[in-house]
Amino acid sequence: MTAAPRPHPVPTGTSVRLTVNGQPADLVLDPRVTLLDALREHLQLTGSKKGCDHGQCGACTVMVNGRRINSCLSLAVMHDGDEVTTIEGIGTPDALDPMQEAFVSHDGFQCGYCTPGQICSAKAVLEEIRQGIPSHVTRDLEHVSFSDDELRERMSGNSCRCGAYANILAAIREVEERA
Amino acid sequence: MKPFTYERVSTAAAAAAAAAANPGAKFIAGGTNLLDLMKLEIEAPTHLIDVNATGLDKIEPTAEGGLRIGAMVRNTDLAADVRVRRDYPVLSRALLAGASGQLRNKATTSGNLLQRTRCPYFYDTNMPCNKRAPGSGCGAMDGISRQLAVIGGSDACIATHPGDMPVAMRVLDAVVETVDAAGKTRSIPMADFHTLPGDTPEVETVLKQGEFITAVTLPAPVGGRQIYHKVRDRASYAFALVSVAAIVQPDGTGRVAFGGLAHKPWRVEEAETEMPNGARAVTARALADADPTGDNAYKLSLAERTLALVLAEAKE
Numbered sequence: 001m002t003a004a005p006r007p008h009p010v011p012t013g014t015s016v017r018l019t020v021n022g023q024p025a026d027l028v029l030d031p032r033v034t035l036l037d038a039l040r041e042h043l044q045l046t047g048s049k050k051g052c053d054h055g056q057c058g059a060c061t062v063m064v065n066g067r068r069i070n071s072c073l074s075l076a077v078m079h080d081g082d083e084v085t086t087i088e089g090i091g092t093p094d095a096l097d098p099m100q101e102a103f104v105s106h107d108g109f110q111c112g113y114c115t116p117g118q119i120c121s122a123k124a125v126l127e128e129i130r131q132g133i134p135s136h137v138t139r140d141l142e143h144v145s146f147s148d149d150e151l152r153e154r155m156s157g158n159s160c161r162c163g164a165y166a167n168i169l170a171a172i173r174e175v176e177e178r179a
Numbered sequence: 180m181k182p183f184t185y186e187r188v189s190t191a192a193a194a195a196a197a198a199a200a201n202p203g204a205k206f207i208a209g210g211t212n213l214l215d216l217m218k219l220e221i222e223a224p225t226h227l228i229d230v231n232a233t234g235l236d237k238i239e240p241t242a243e244g245g246l247r248i249g250a251m252v253r254n255t256d257l258a259a260d261v262r263v264r265r266d267y268p269v270l271s272r273a274l275l276a277g278a279s280g281q282l283r284n285k286a287t288t289s290g291n292l293l294q295r296t297r298c299p300y301f302y303d304t305n306m307p308c309n310k311r312a313p314g315s316g317c318g319a320m321d322g323i324s325r326q327l328a329v330i331g332g333s334d335a336c337i338a339t340h341p342g343d344m345p346v347a348m349r350v351l352d353a354v355v356e357t358v359d360a361a362g363k364t365r366s367i368p369m370a371d372f373h374t375l376p377g378d379t380p381e382v383e384t385v386l387k388q389g390e391f392i393t394a395v396t397l398p399a400p401v402g403g404r405q406i407y408h409k410v411r412d413r414a415s416y417a418f419a420l421v422s423v424a425a426i427v428q429p430d431g432t433g434r435v436a437f438g439g440l441a442h443k444p445w446r447v448e449e450a451e452t453e454m455p456n457g458a459r460a461v462t463a464r465a466l467a468d469a470d471p472t473g474d475n476a477y478k479l480s481l482a483e484r485t486l487a488l489v490l491a492e493a494k495e
Contacts, residue, residue: 009184011184014185031227055215055282068284073282075207133258133259134275138275156415
């Protein structure tokens, strides 16, 4: 015998402590608030963008504990104690991160809406290749190396509706070659 | 999103107990599929049990020479594990063929097994769907069904299971380990884990309310050439139209499971005796009971040709 489901409850505030770009942030949130909305609406970090809000476009990509995720498909309350890095934590207007510099010099964007997600993802992709994490196009699963095909495959979760893909690829390649 | 209450649990036993105490509850792990559906109010749990801190994030050797994969192991970590890459490459390949890098960093082993269909009529709340709203009818049968099931469907539902990883788990004879609120454990072979739609398409697995997946166990490695080939509408980040997970031994014998064809990973063991006789012989038996729509009949020849490609590649 299973009891009937309870009706939808009145949401209550749930405490969560995040570290965002090195700064502690203590929040009390409706559990429905996504990590993306917590960053944008509660912490006023509007660099991370809401595109599709369903994990398909990658505009919301941030780093959590050093790994890239779609912040729209995660609840903020699921990240108690986690370290979040957003585009605001990567370089400054006066001292750009090498990836930001490369996006500028290669015209890796037009409207710029997807760019924060592209840059977070691109930095993570280079790190994933360095760690030897394979991808769908890795020929030999036990030997992972940098190539344009690897970049195209690994960046497939970041859409750019302006179609700046060729220049995004060139920007990421330059950062890898300079490293 | 409909309102819900939220709790974090730190053990598998606590997870099962919390779910048994609350019939409207759902477990949340990666959440990449569940939250997507909650935003559309296709899923509307009244309570979420966050199981990320249950400590089930390790991959350990078993006494039988296999691997025990904790339920919370992320898709990225499972695909990259050196033992999986070396001994179960079909599993690494299947994982890497699915979703995007961001999603694989979040998605878990148990959550992947419980992914819901991507049938467009399940997602469109303006349309009838027996899976989403039992008894409302099926919009897909006379609708656009090119992505949908060609075998094992029913008059109520022709949805497919969307996963890649489960197809590899099926060909590897993996076993799903669970625990319930009474502390009782159960080992469910992948062959029995997912169900066909019948007249209850809202039921997708044999899990009972509150039963919690703790791990997936792989038997000792079986060697052979292991290949996962996925055919989709674009080169990356799309669901399978057809996929083939195969293990081919040097003498041409082997195993094969198909994705994208049915409500569960599709494997017919009796058809595998035909492996040395080629793809047509295998699919003639494995897909003998197919009942495609006009839109998706192409999947039958696509499955055969994809298997032919895989068998040719296995000989290289």
